[in-house]
Amino acid sequence: MADIARPKPRKGFRISRGLLPYLLSLPALLACIGILVPFFTAVAYSLQRYRLSQPWARRWNWGENYLNFLSDSSFWNTLKVSLTYAFLTVGVELLLGLGIALLLQKRSRFNNFVSIMLLMPLMTAPALASLMWKLMTNPGFGILSYFASLIGLEDFRWASSPQTAMLTVVLVDVWVYTPFIMILLLAGLRSLPQQPFEAAALDGVPRLFVFWRITLPMLTPFLLTATLFRVIESIQQFDIIYAMTQGGPGDRLTVFQVEAYLNFFQSTNVGRSAALLMILWAITYFLSNVFIKNWLKLREKQRGDI
Amino acid sequence: MRHTSTFERVLRGTAITLVILFFMFPIFWIFLMSFQTNETILRVPPSVVFQPTFSNYAALITGKLETAAGSLEINFMRNLWNSLFLSTASVAVGLLLGIPAAYAFGRLKFRGSEDIAFTLLSFRFAPPLLVLLPLTIYFQKLGLADTYFGLIWVYQLIVLPLILWIVRGYFEDIPADIEYAYRIAGHSWFATFRKVALPLAGPGIAAAGLLAFIFAWNNFIFALVLASADKQPVTVGALAFVTASGIQYGQVAAGIVLSILPTFALALYAQRYLVEGLSLGAVKG
Numbered sequence: 001m002a003d004i005a006r007p008k009p010r011k012g013f014r015i016s017r018g019l020l021p022y023l024l025s026l027p028a029l030l031a032c033i034g035i036l037v038p039f040f041t042a043v044a045y046s047l048q049r050y051r052l053s054q055p056w057a058r059r060w061n062w063g064e065n066y067l068n069f070l071s072d073s074s075f076w077n078t079l080k081v082s083l084t085y086a087f088l089t090v091g092v093e094l095l096l097g098l099g100i101a102l103l104l105q106k107r108s109r110f111n112n113f114v115s116i117m118l119l120m121p122l123m124t125a126p127a128l129a130s131l132m133w134k135l136m137t138n139p140g141f142g143i144l145s146y147f148a149s150l151i152g153l154e155d156f157r158w159a160s161s162p163q164t165a166m167l168t169v170v171l172v173d174v175w176v177y178t179p180f181i182m183i184l185l186l187a188g189l190r191s192l193p194q195q196p197f198e199a200a201a202l203d204g205v206p207r208l209f210v211f212w213r214i215t216l217p218m219l220t221p222f223l224l225t226a227t228l229f230r231v232i233e234s235i236q237q238f239d240i241i242y243a244m245t246q247g248g249p250g251d252r253l254t255v256f257q258v259e260a261y262l263n264f265f266q267s268t269n270v271g272r273s274a275a276l277l278m279i280l281w282a283i284t285y286f287l288s289n290v291f292i293k294n295w296l297k298l299r300e301k302q303r304g305d306i
Numbered sequence: 307m308r309h310t311s312t313f314e315r316v317l318r319g320t321a322i323t324l325v326i327l328f329f330m331f332p333i334f335w336i337f338l339m340s341f342q343t344n345e346t347i348l349r350v351p352p353s354v355v356f357q358p359t360f361s362n363y364a365a366l367i368t369g370k371l372e373t374a375a376g377s378l379e380i381n382f383m384r385n386l387w388n389s390l391f392l393s394t395a396s397v398a399v400g401l402l403l404g405i406p407a408a409y410a411f412g413r414l415k416f417r418g419s420e421d422i423a424f425t426l427l428s429f430r431f432a433p434p435l436l437v438l439l440p441l442t443i444y445f446q447k448l449g450l451a452d453t454y455f456g457l458i459w460v461y462q463l464i465v466l467p468l469i470l471w472i473v474r475g476y477f478e479d480i481p482a483d484i485e486y487a488y489r490i491a492g493h494s495w496f497a498t499f500r501k502v503a504l505p506l507a508g509p510g511i512a513a514a515g516l517l518a519f520i521f522a523w524n525n526f527i528f529a530l531v532l533a534s535a536d537k538q539p540v541t542v543g544a545l546a547f548v549t550a551s552g553i554q555y556g557q558v559a560a561g562i563v564l565s566i567l568p569t570f571a572l573a574l575y576a577q578r579y580l581v582e583g584l585s586l587g588a589v590k591g
Binding site: 121 | 339435526585590
């Protein structure tokens with residue numbers, strides 16, 4: 001109020017006022033614009049016939065890389081493996097994460113201790129997590145191979161068998177990322193208003209009913225954010241799969257980024273590699289737009305609560 | 307509250323025990339393995355009873371790997387140092403670039419600010435290889451291949467969005483009146499930023515920095531594609547180490563333990579902010 005009577009004391013401030021925010025955000029922008037250049041390069045690569053081994057044959061072939069995918073069985077395998085991986089990991093993590101969050105919902109010393117302890121896998125680098133599980137599933141001395149043999153699964157070969165490779169990497173992913181979903185949902189559960197639950201308890205509403213009709217609907221924004229976050233990351237998973245089997249055995253686990261990596265560095269087919277990544281980018285771009293909308297809503301809501 | 311039956315309590319107890327077993331067992335087992343020699347690791351059936359040895363850690367720290375075939379040089383300490391340096395430098399650069407930008411986005415809303423903030427956020431979700439593969443070619447041309455500088459720059463892809471969006475939230479939470487009052491007292495914009503906004507957003511900045519450090523430390527793909535052997539962090543180094551050390555499983559396990567301890571320690575320290583950081587500032591823990 002006082003400032004109406006008093007003129008602004010500073011001189012020369014007005015000039016910079018409009019520019020200031022731009023000046024402040026400029027360094028961050030410049031750092032990131034550098035990232036946009038390779039992005040557009042990748043777009044160009046995806047429209048070229050470009051093999052590192054045959055640089056002389058490099059030329060524009062426009063949509064040919066993409067058209068080839070239609071009749072390319074290994075592309076469809078990549079798509080299938082990526083979607084299977086994303087679906088399995090996120091599905092299991094969501095169920096497990098929700099279950100654990102419900103178990104630990106009540107604020108108590110013990111529950112808080114457990115929830116902090118469960119964060120350890122999430123803090124483990126995914127590549128190192130894969131390495132840990134590799135040591136545990138080693139056919140020679142792996143403790144998990146030993147456990148498998150105890151329950152009658154002799155010669156269970158985990159990641160090196162085409163039948164169980166997917167199961168193994170999904171298991172590692174579940175180990176690493178379930179705590180992520182758990183901790184988001186736990187924060188969500190604990191932030192829910194108490195009145196509806198108290199009212200339901202007074203009326204003697206069955207607990208299953210409370211869960212389906214009160215807890216779950218109120219938790220939806222958290223569930224959506226956590227799920228989308230995980231789907232976007234899971235469909236791009238590289239670390240766990242590459243560290244575990246490098247996409248093998250055969251082409252059992254050649255998800256998008258692994259396949260693109262192998263295309264680039266092993267078969268040096270830059271064009272195909274870039275086209276693969278563009279398709280993955282289109283998928284994640286779509287998903288991240290949906291995600292950001294939900295995430296913003298949740299952000300606004302949470303900020304409003306404070 | 308509701309009456310809970312004994313049956314339910316037993317069920318809950320069992321469920322929690324199973325959950326703890328599943329998530330803690332691998333860490334526990336690798337930890338045990340790191341104190342064993344191949345001799346005890348390879349026993350069938352496996353046993354938790356053994357004479358602990360520090361030889362694995364000693365070999366990693368001295369960089370001399372004694373095998374039956376002779377002595378082998380290992381550079382695991384170098385990897386640890388690279389991880390430490392890359393993560394610290396990336397976070398420092400990220401904070402330097404990110405805090406002013408976060409302030410601009412959070413406090414001084416301007417035309418296009420939301421679009422820019424979201425563009426930066428969307429980098430977090432794009433497939434990293436899309437940018438990394440062309441970058442390998444550019445880095446070669448620019449002479450950035452095999453430099454820390456190039457890597458630190460690329461690490462901004464994960465560090466910057468995180469810092470930007472968490473710190474922005476903290477700036478938004480500071481009542482504008484406080485800054486306004488300080489300004490009316492005749493202080494410059496910069497003094498207000500430094501004396502009022504920065505200290506008040508301090509906890510957020512610290513949390514964002516710690517989390518960014520953890521993410522940078524745990525990153526694998528950037529360094530795998532861009533770093534040469536002597537610049538590799540532990541995530542990439544440990545993988546190469548497996549093949550190099552042949553069958554020295556104890557040392558591999560010790561290497562893993564050394565590589566995950568720092569992030570565990572930081573996470574424990576920053577646990578209050580983890581939820582917020584993991585949701586990029588959307589959910590408060």
